[in-house]
Amino acid sequence: MAQRFPPPPRSIVSLAKVCDLIGPMLMCLSAPPNRATFLTGRSLDIHGIATNNLMLTTDHPTYASVLQKSGYRTGGFGKFHQTPMQEPLPENFGYLGFDESIPTEDPKLGPWLD
Numbered sequence: 001m002a003q004r005f006p007p008p009p010r011s012i013v014s015l016a017k018v019c020d021l022i023g024p025m026l027m028c029l030s031a032p033p034n035r036a037t038f039l040t041g042r043s044l045d046i047h048g049i050a051t052n053n054l055m056l057t058t059d060h061p062t063y064a065s066v067l068q069k070s071g072y073r074t075g076g077f078g079k080f081h082q083t084p085m086q087e088p089l090p091e092n093f094g095y096l097g098f099d100e101s102i103p104t105e106d107p108k109l110g111p112w113l114d
Helices: 010-021 031-040 063-069
Strands: 075-078 100-103
Touching: 031 063
Parallel strands: 075 100
Antiparallel strands: none
């Protein structure tokens, strides 16, 4: 018997309908603000990640946490860019709403950051 899942949140359905309009919109040149915006659906003046080396705080709900609360299992894999580069990566990104996560980014630790 097929497993039944709750319908996707309206915000994701709405995003899918307008995603072709996202290309010409203003974007930041560094990855952390863009990824924080994608994770939260909020602009950088609201989530506060405007440069590298800032950490997205748990007071900003992410799409993953909303899906998780609706009964979905969530996973994030790849480069999150949501922790300061000089700090070790967290073992998982559960605080962003991911049940499973495999970060692949290279933490910038070492003597070259003097």
